[in-house]
Amino acid sequence: xxxxxxxxxxxxxxxxxxxxxxxxxxxxxxxxxxxxxxxxxxxxxxxxxxxxxxxxxxxxxxxxxxxxxxxxxxxxxxxxxxxxxxxxxxxxxxxxxxxxxxxxxxxxxxxxxxxxxxxxxxxxxxxxxxxxxxxxxxxxxxxxxxxxxxxxxxxxxxxxxxxxxxxxxxxxxxxxxxxxxxxxxxxxxxxxxxxxxxxxxxxxxxxxxxxxxxxxxxxxxxxxxxxxxxxxxxxxxxxxxxxxxxxxxxxxxxxxxxxxxxxxxxxxxxxxxxxxxxxxxxxxxxxxxxxxxxxxxxxxxxxxxxxxxxxxxxxxxxxxxxxxxxxxxxxxxxxxxxxxxxxxxxxxxxxxxxxxxxxxxxx
Ligand SMILES: CC(C)(COP(=O)(O)OP(=O)(O)OC[C@H]1O[C@@H](n2cnc3c(N)ncnc32)[C@H](O)[C@@H]1OP(=O)(O)O)[C@@H](O)C(=O)NCCC(=O)NCCS
Numbered sequence: 001x002x003x004x005x006x007x008x009x010x011x012x013x014x015x016x017x018x019x020x021x022x023x024x025x026x027x028x029x030x031x032x033x034x035x036x037x038x039x040x041x042x043x044x045x046x047x048x049x050x051x052x053x054x055x056x057x058x059x060x061x062x063x064x065x066x067x068x069x070x071x072x073x074x075x076x077x078x079x080x081x082x083x084x085x086x087x088x089x090x091x092x093x094x095x096x097x098x099x100x101x102x103x104x105x106x107x108x109x110x111x112x113x114x115x116x117x118x119x120x121x122x123x124x125x126x127x128x129x130x131x132x133x134x135x136x137x138x139x140x141x142x143x144x145x146x147x148x149x150x151x152x153x154x155x156x157x158x159x160x161x162x163x164x165x166x167x168x169x170x171x172x173x174x175x176x177x178x179x180x181x182x183x184x185x186x187x188x189x190x191x192x193x194x195x196x197x198x199x200x201x202x203x204x205x206x207x208x209x210x211x212x213x214x215x216x217x218x219x220x221x222x223x224x225x226x227x228x229x230x231x232x233x234x235x236x237x238x239x240x241x242x243x244x245x246x247x248x249x250x251x252x253x254x255x256x257x258x259x260x261x262x263x264x265x266x267x268x269x270x271x272x273x274x275x276x277x278x279x280x281x282x283x284x285x286x287x288x289x290x291x292x293x294x295x296x297x298x299x300x301x302x303x304x305x306x307x308x309x310x311x312x313x314x315x316x317x318x319x320x321x322x323x324x325x326x327x328x329x330x331x332x333x334x335x336x337x338x339x340x341x342x343x344x345x346x347x348x349x350x351x352x353x354x355x356x357x358x359x360x361x362x363x
Contacts, residue, residue, distance in 0.1 A: 019069065019094060021102040024059035031068045032059060039087040046148035046155075047118040048141065048168060052084050060102045062088075062095045070095035072103055079213070081107040083117040091125075100133055104173060113176035113213055120145055121167040122159030130171045136181060138216075139170035180217050188221015189353040192331055198362045205239055205303040205331060215246070218353065222301060222329040223250040225351040230299040230327055232256055232292055234318060236285065236310045237263070244301040247329060251299075256291030258314050260284060270320050274313030278306040285313040287321065294322030304332040304356075308339040332356050 024032060036043040036054050043054040054073045062070040070088040074081050083103055088095035107115045117135075119126045131137065145165050149155045159165040174180055180187035191214040197204050209215055222243065230251065235244025236258045248255035259265045261284035271286040292298065298318045305311050305328070315325050325348050333352030343350055 018064050019062055019098050021060050021062045021098050024061045028061050032071050035071050035087055035089060041154045045085055046151045051151055054085055057084055060099055062099050070099050072099040074103055079113040081112050081115045096129055108175055114172055114174055116172040118168045118170055120159060120165050121169060122163035122165045124160060135171040135173045137169060138172050141168040144168035184220040184224040188218045191217035192353045196359060201362060209242060219246045219250050221353055223247045226299050226327045231296040233299045233301055234258055234314055235301045236314055240302045243303060247301045258317060259286045270317055272313055272316055275309040277309040285317060287317045289321055292321035292323040296323040297326040298323045299327040299329055301329045305330055305335045308335050
């Protein structure tokens, strides 16, 4: 991808032809340290709460005619390569592009799934640079630079273009899948199927949450079909809670829990007895009445629907609060045809990443 981007750029002639990139060696350290200190005040940066001594990280160096022209430092963790710093001695001469390409090629060679980095909210030039080279903007941490400043007080208050520096922006380049953002449901489905495991006869949908990349894909896959179409997400404990909160956050709407009989749930409540579930157990389901305002469009999120007992219970609670169930987002759809027909007739849209028949057989 990056190599395609480079190939598509105009021919910059001798400047780029003279440029070489290689892994840094210990003998590069004094020159590397000078470049990093010049750029960052000291060879130390703070990103996503982590303090990095750049001189201890692996690096790529760019040279033009044997002279150091730029440095990229990185860190590898959890199938991912983080670009911790990237600096061109003279910007606008192709050094950044060459360094980025080297890091991406290295990540590919190692079979990593993602190249990512953080920049600050003022760094519009870097944002342009990265996005023109295929990286995608996937996260914002408001106030993270203000916190970093407590560790490194020399981080300026004001940055490029006079913009106050407060926030961290995350950009990424995915290497494991083609454009997971354009087709979020397919990407979510692929991530889920890849991570899905049976464990001691049970579907271990919790295990997915240990993988942050797959979780992001799955949450987008669950959420995006309902963007702008719901006001509230509800979910039944326990597994529904973790997914439901993440989906609500992705959609930027409220989350309202539906609790079983045990556990604190203060304030005015509605409660019902649900029909027996797939284990033959009946559950009391409770909701805080204030969570749903009459007229709210409600999305129910769950990992799996089999008998539909808890779905029916949640549906009834939502209706009794005056809300309207408009969507059901599931990892796995195993619902009986009768329930599917009932939801269809009521205008409730079902979005499931997979049908149960697509899962590998239980061990
Ligand atoms: C961000 C940074 C690393 C980019 O590196 P760079 O060497 O300037 O990047 P390049 O020269 O490869 O590309 C920059 C632009 O110059 C253009 N360019 C590159 N070589 C060129 C040449 N010989 N003639 C004319 N234009 C050229 C590129 O097309 C590119 O334009 P585009 O972004 O519109 O595509 C660099 O600007 C930098 O060191 N910034 C300060 C530190 C920093 O902010 N780091 C990032 C922190 S997250």
